[in-house]
Amino acid sequence: MAAYQAGNQDAFGELFDRYAGRVYGFLIRRLGDAATAEDLHQEAFLRLHRARDSYNPERPFRAWLFAIVHNLVNDSLRSRRRAPVTEPLGTTSSPHPAVQTDRAGSINDQSPERIVAARESTRALSRALSALPANEATVLILARFEGLSYDDIGSVIGRSAAAAKQLAYRALKRVRSELVAMGHGEMSR
Amino acid sequence: MTKHYTTCADYEALLMESLSAPLDRAEQALLTQHLEQCPACKASSVEVRASWDMLDELGTLEPRAALRERTRTTILQLMATEKTSAVDRKWYEVSREPLAVLSALLVAGATLSLLSGLVWGSALPQGHLFFCAAMYTGLLVGAFSWIYSATTVNGVHLDVAARIGVLSLAITVAAITACPQFQVLAVWDGSALGRFLTARLGAGGSSLVFGFGYGLFPGFLAALFGGNLLAERPLANSLVTGAVVFLLASPVIYLQSAPFTSGVVVSWIAGTAVGTLCGVLGAVRVRQRVADAAVPS
Numbered sequence: 001m002a003a004y005q006a007g008n009q010d011a012f013g014e015l016f017d018r019y020a021g022r023v024y025g026f027l028i029r030r031l032g033d034a035a036t037a038e039d040l041h042q043e044a045f046l047r048l049h050r051a052r053d054s055y056n057p058e059r060p061f062r063a064w065l066f067a068i069v070h071n072l073v074n075d076s077l078r079s080r081r082r083a084p085v086t087e088p089l090g091t092t093s094s095p096h097p098a099v100q101t102d103r104a105g106s107i108n109d110q111s112p113e114r115i116v117a118a119r120e121s122t123r124a125l126s127r128a129l130s131a132l133p134a135n136e137a138t139v140l141i142l143a144r145f146e147g148l149s150y151d152d153i154g155s156v157i158g159r160s161a162a163a164a165k166q167l168a169y170r171a172l173k174r175v176r177s178e179l180v181a182m183g184h185g186e187m188s189r
Numbered sequence: 190m191t192k193h194y195t196t197c198a199d200y201e202a203l204l205m206e207s208l209s210a211p212l213d214r215a216e217q218a219l220l221t222q223h224l225e226q227c228p229a230c231k232a233s234s235v236e237v238r239a240s241w242d243m244l245d246e247l248g249t250l251e252p253r254a255a256l257r258e259r260t261r262t263t264i265l266q267l268m269a270t271e272k273t274s275a276v277d278r279k280w281y282e283v284s285r286e287p288l289a290v291l292s293a294l295l296v297a298g299a300t301l302s303l304l305s306g307l308v309w310g311s312a313l314p315q316g317h318l319f320f321c322a323a324m325y326t327g328l329l330v331g332a333f334s335w336i337y338s339a340t341t342v343n344g345v346h347l348d349v350a351a352r353i354g355v356l357s358l359a360i361t362v363a364a365i366t367a368c369p370q371f372q373v374l375a376v377w378d379g380s381a382l383g384r385f386l387t388a389r390l391g392a393g394g395s396s397l398v399f400g401f402g403y404g405l406f407p408g409f410l411a412a413l414f415g416g417n418l419l420a421e422r423p424l425a426n427s428l429v430t431g432a433v434v435f436l437l438a439s440p441v442i443y444l445q446s447a448p449f450t451s452g453v454v455v456s457w458i459a460g461t462a463v464g465t466l467c468g469v470l471g472a473v474r475v476r477q478r479v480a481d482a483a484v485p486s
């Protein structure tokens with residue numbers, strides 16, 4: 001990172017190879033939309049480049065990187081919300097009625113439909129994830145897919161580790177009820 | 190090392206930790222015990238765990254090779270142009286920053302007009318005062334140019350804070366020039382609230398309260414609209430923003446301080462410092478709330 005800050009292009013290349021995929025993964029999960037994720041991928045690295053002098057080497061790099069990407073996503077969603085054309089989420093899917101209403105019972109059995117409906121449930125899952133409130137989505141994605149500690153996640157969103165855990169907990173519950181509402185509650189183990 | 194767990198929220202946090210990495214035996218036992226005793230947590234924990242496991246379905250994602258190359262090339266080209274322009278760019282080339290030049294001129298003009306009054310109205314040797322005036326002007330010009338040309342310090346965009354400060358300075362200078370009797374603190378002292386507070390807290394207490402409001406609003410605005418990265422290190426970055434706003438507010442106070450006793454002016458300045466800090470921290474809190482509530486459309 002120090003070499004990159006000094007303007008070394010090879011150092012940037014190395015850093016890019018390591019994080020290009022992670023940034024893309026975060027964007028697509030956070031936004032649930034490949035086209036916007038692709039648009040923001042370049043912008044994320046541009047912001048990182050512009051902010052490179054403010055990086056404090058005593059802090060974990062990934063927390064700094066994802067704070068930039070998190071803010072970028074928030075800014076972009078905010079400006080998109082200001083634009084008039086928005087399509088409501090979930091209009092293209094036809095929700096299935098929930099087969100089982102007894103939640104505790106349905107979760108514990110390994111149902112064979114799970115495999116058959118895997119693709120559809122994946123889509124529902126990604127939709128539920130991207131529909132979460134900003135901080136909840138970021139916290140959950142970073143904890144689940146990036147393996148960041150809650151201390152680092154807290155610093156990404158500017159909150160304490162305890163607050164981050166609480167947000168992640170809330171996010172998981174929200175994802176769950178969202179899936180049940182979309183008729184995918186029976187797919188889980 | 191076992192921490193203390195009392196409320197359900199503590200166990201919710203513990204459950205989240207257990208999903209990321211296995212807990213030590215004592216903590217796991219505590220969690221299991223609580224879940225057995227607390228039906229609400231038990232039910233939630235089942236849902237939470239199910240969601241966590243389901244997210245497994247969203248496997249790893251890689252960007253298309255073309256996208257990767259596009260992003261990489263963009264940054265590498267940018268780095269190449271930066272390298273060449275860094276050689277061309279000279280330290281005194283402020284003309285690249287029109288705002289820096291404009292604000293520097295504004296500050297220089299204001300300071301000179303202020304100090305010329307001091308020079309001719311003072312008993313001190315004129316040479317001494319001119320020297321001080323030149324030094325003070327130079328320092329301010331330098332500071333403003335630097336503030337504008339350096340867009341970020343510690344990840345905070347300072348231009349908004351600086352702009353608010355220059356604006357309030359310009360308003361004050363214009364007001365004082367147009368109407369020499371105008372003193373914002375005198376207006377406050379004449380108001381009903383000002384009179385009430387002066388009766389209760391004395392002149393110093395009243396100007397402390399006034400100063401608080403005087404710092405609160407610019408601090409709040411600067412932090413609310415400045416710095417997209419303010420969320421990253423809220424405390425450190427709030428302090429930076431607050432300090433800049435305060436530094437910019439203090440010449441405005443100085444310009445208006447003439448008719449008041451030093452005690453009143455010190456209270457004003459102290460109130461402004463506290464107010465600025467509160468304004469900035471309040472804005473950071475608002476930004477966090479907004480970010481928490483933001484649901485993508």
Ligand SMILES: [Zn+2]
Nearest residue numbers: 197227229230
């Ligand atoms: Zn409980």
